[in-house]
Amino acid sequence: MKLFFVLALALHLYVTHTAAFNYKEVLQKSLLFYEAQRSGKLPADQRVKWRHDSALNDKGNHGEDLTGGYYDAGDWVKFGFQMSFTATILAWGLIDHKKGYEAAGSLEEGRKALKWATDYFLKAHVSENVMYAQVGSCSLDHDYWGRPEDMTEARPAFMINTTHPGSDMAAETAAALAASYMVFKEVDATYANTLLTHAKQLYNFAYKYRGKYSDAFSDVRGCYNSSGYEDELVWGAAWLYRATGDKTYLTYAEKEYTPIQYYIGFSWDQKAGGADVLLAKITKDSKYLTKMKNYCDQIMNSQQRTPKGLIFISQWGSLSNTAYVMQICLETAALGVNTAKYQAEAKKQINYMLGDTGYSYLVGFGSKYPTHCHHRAASCPDAPAKCDWTQYSTTSPNPQVLTGALVGGPGANDDYTDVRSDYVHNEVDTVYNAGFQGVLATLIELGYSD
Numbered sequence: 001m002k003l004f005f006v007l008a009l010a011l012h013l014y015v016t017h018t019a020a021f022n023y024k025e026v027l028q029k030s031l032l033f034y035e036a037q038r039s040g041k042l043p044a045d046q047r048v049k050w051r052h053d054s055a056l057n058d059k060g061n062h063g064e065d066l067t068g069g070y071y072d073a074g075d076w077v078k079f080g081f082q083m084s085f086t087a088t089i090l091a092w093g094l095i096d097h098k099k100g101y102e103a104a105g106s107l108e109e110g111r112k113a114l115k116w117a118t119d120y121f122l123k124a125h126v127s128e129n130v131m132y133a134q135v136g137s138c139s140l141d142h143d144y145w146g147r148p149e150d151m152t153e154a155r156p157a158f159m160i161n162t163t164h165p166g167s168d169m170a171a172e173t174a175a176a177l178a179a180s181y182m183v184f185k186e187v188d189a190t191y192a193n194t195l196l197t198h199a200k201q202l203y204n205f206a207y208k209y210r211g212k213y214s215d216a217f218s219d220v221r222g223c224y225n226s227s228g229y230e231d232e233l234v235w236g237a238a239w240l241y242r243a244t245g246d247k248t249y250l251t252y253a254e255k256e257y258t259p260i261q262y263y264i265g266f267s268w269d270q271k272a273g274g275a276d277v278l279l280a281k282i283t284k285d286s287k288y289l290t291k292m293k294n295y296c297d298q299i300m301n302s303q304q305r306t307p308k309g310l311i312f313i314s315q316w317g318s319l320s321n322t323a324y325v326m327q328i329c330l331e332t333a334a335l336g337v338n339t340a341k342y343q344a345e346a347k348k349q350i351n352y353m354l355g356d357t358g359y360s361y362l363v364g365f366g367s368k369y370p371t372h373c374h375h376r377a378a379s380c381p382d383a384p385a386k387c388d389w390t391q392y393s394t395t396s397p398n399p400q401v402l403t404g405a406l407v408g409g410p411g412a413n414d415d416y417t418d419v420r421s422d423y424v425h426n427e428v429d430t431v432y433n434a435g436f437q438g439v440l441a442t443l444i445e446l447g448y449s450d
């Protein structure tokens with residue numbers, strides 16, 4: 001009898017260890033990371049208590065209120081292009097994998113995470129053809145190490161307009177707002193309709209006044225130079241078509257499709273893969289689905305892998321890049337293409353991130369995880385203790401646990417060192433978590449969570 005129990009327990013441990021992780025807990029934690037990245041006045045229900053109100057003077061050139069929104073990563077710039085892509089991806093998960101969010105008890109928190117961004121976009125889009133694309137300066141911000149609550153450096157606001165357009169930025173925000181309309185229409189129809197109005201205006205602005213946002217103003221070039229806007233025009237049109245059913249947007253998507261180039265990933269700069277799978281889903285046109293099948297087959301069968309099995313796409317943010325690719329391949333799988341294979345691979349890749357190699361790359365999850373992630377606020381002791389570059393250089397662990405943040409991740413040989421200075425492998429980012437969270441919601445919905 002005793003032996004039977006021991007064997008049963010061993011089998012149970014074996015199965016639960018290899019079968020899955022508690023993806024629901026991971027999703028809940030990922031949402032906490034978004035709370036830690038909030039800028040502006042924090043609400044009463046803020047759960048990450050070591051963060052406080054900050055950047056309450058963020059303004060446009062004519063005094064417009066630009067408080068709120070998200071700090072991008074381990075720094076304190078509000079990069080609009082990153083924020084809008086993050087919002088589009090969060091909204092995508094909330095629309096198509098709402099069941100996953102519900103099963104994790106996180107639907108409400110997921111919507112709040114999205115609304116923190118959409119409320120900000122409504123402020124930043126000050127008139128039909130004018131949008132503030134960034135608050136805070138790439139170079140000035142990076143000279144500062146410390147809490148956002150204590151910042152004193154100038155926080156200039158940068159805009160796109162008809163003489164200095166940014167079709168990538170405007171079309172991505174249009175995508176974010178169109179997708180968010182779909183999330184909020186069942187909760188608050190008035191708010192949702194406002195989002196949709198802004199989405200349509202922003203898309204027209206993007207379509208009519210062509211240019212790259214990083215050509216419109218120079219500050220962002222050292223941080224997030226855009227490679228082109230054609231992919232965002234397709235992606236934005238696809239979302240607007242999905243949200244409205246208005247065929248004009250499908251015509252736009254098809255018209256702009258030809259010049260877009262196919263890059264390896266699906267990322268803040270490259271939207272082609274996401275647009276393909278979205279168009280495949282809403283048009284049922286096999287040309288898009290065939291492209292996705294070829295793409296995912298190539299990724300799963302031939303893409304470089306680390307010795308321990310991570311599909312490796314790039315040094316910088318390796319885990320996030322893989323998660324994004326898994327996300328679009330899971331959407332492809334849901335359309336009936338190599339379903340079991342793609343789902344199994346996505347699960348394997350996520351499990352690598354969560355601890356299959358004995359180390360979890362998600363802060364605050366599992367028994368061994370990064371304690372020195374590159375994040376200014378997490379590296380600071382509780383206020384009012386001083387926090388500056390000394391804190392950056394110390395080898396002690398971060399005094400604050402930045403729960404739920406996915407770090408950049410290992411290099412091509414599974415090489416990774418948990419040091420604060422290594423922003424390539426050990427920084428966190430609102431964009432990183434978005435695709436990752438979408439995959440989690442999908443896996444939960446599929447019933448894979450422990």
Ligand SMILES: *[C@@H]1O[C@H](CO)[C@@H](O)[C@H](O)[C@H]1NC(C)=O
Binds near residue numbers: 159162217
């Ligand atoms: C248009 O945007 C550019 C780039 O951000 C800016 O330099 C210029 O002042 C803006 N024009 C107006 C009229 O605000």
Ligand SMILES: *[C@@H]1O[C@H](CO)[C@@H](O)[C@H](O)[C@H]1NC(C)=O
Binds near residue numbers: 214
């Ligand atoms: C940004 O892209 C432009 C092309 O649009 C290029 O000329 C410039 O060198 C790039 N800047 C940086 C810092 O990469």
